[in-house]
Amino acid sequence: MRKVILLAIAAFLNAADLSQVIESPDATAILKKDALSAAKAVTMIEGCISNEPAVIARGKYIFHNLNGKDAKENPPEGLTRLLPDGKEKQMGNCVACHNIEGAKGYGNIGPDLSNYKALYMDSGARNGQFVYQKIADPRVDNAKTHMTVNLTNGLFNEREVCDLASYVMATKK
Numbered sequence: 001m002r003k004v005i006l007l008a009i010a011a012f013l014n015a016a017d018l019s020q021v022i023e024s025p026d027a028t029a030i031l032k033k034d035a036l037s038a039a040k041a042v043t044m045i046e047g048c049i050s051n052e053p054a055v056i057a058r059g060k061y062i063f064h065n066l067n068g069k070d071a072k073e074n075p076p077e078g079l080t081r082l083l084p085d086g087k088e089k090q091m092g093n094c095v096a097c098h099n100i101e102g103a104k105g106y107g108n109i110g111p112d113l114s115n116y117k118a119l120y121m122d123s124g125a126r127n128g129q130f131v132y133q134k135i136a137d138p139r140v141d142n143a144k145t146h147m148t149v150n151l152t153n154g155l156f157n158e159r160e161v162c163d164l165a166s167y168v169m170a171t172k173k
């Protein structure tokens with residue numbers, strides 16, 4: 001009797017299609033999805049750089065937060081904590097590498113962006129297009145950059161990159 005049961009179990013295991021229960025992720029597909037596309041030169045959209053408080057507020061929020069879910073403050077008009085598919089919205093977390101006015105616990109891998117308008121813009125060292133390209137895809141200006149890519153990989157859309165550029169370039173307290 002015991003032998004019969006064992007044989008039955010063995011037969012069942014042989015016949016069972018285990019492909020449904022064993023997870024076998026396709027590593028190649030994952031790597032492809034995560035791989036960055038080639039560096040891409042981009043041009044600012046019309047009216048990109050703005051002094052509008054709503055634009056600057058969005059840029060500031062994206063700059064200082066890692067994602068919408070963990071943010072302490074509610075996102076300003078035009079930004080949401082969650083995406084339509086229910087996933088949390090990733091923010092820029094630019095403070096991980098840059099100091100800027102009001103930054104808390106910032107990193108210093110990237111240059112200090114405090115007083116950017118006076119030091120970089122009014123001095124003529126930079127213009128809006130440079131800042132936009134740097135944020136969109138810094139690899140165009142510096143192939144070996146340590147900065148994150150933000151537009152070419154679809155993390156942000158053009159408007160959000162404009163919000164960030166407007167914030168960086170704005171006069172701040």
Ligand code: HEC
Pocket residue numbers: 063092093094095096097098109110111113120126131134135138141142144145146147148150164165168
């Ligand atoms: C992982 C680190 C890192 C992160 C995150 C990062 N940056 Fe940078 N950033 C750098 C480095 C390094 C540079 C220096 C230039 C280069 O390598 O491209 C730089 C340069 C810049 C510059 C150009 C400054 C100049 O020379 O005029 C701007 C503007 C800028 N970053 C904005 C941002 C914004 C906005 C974000 C968030 C979306 C961000 N960075 C996120 C590392 C980072």
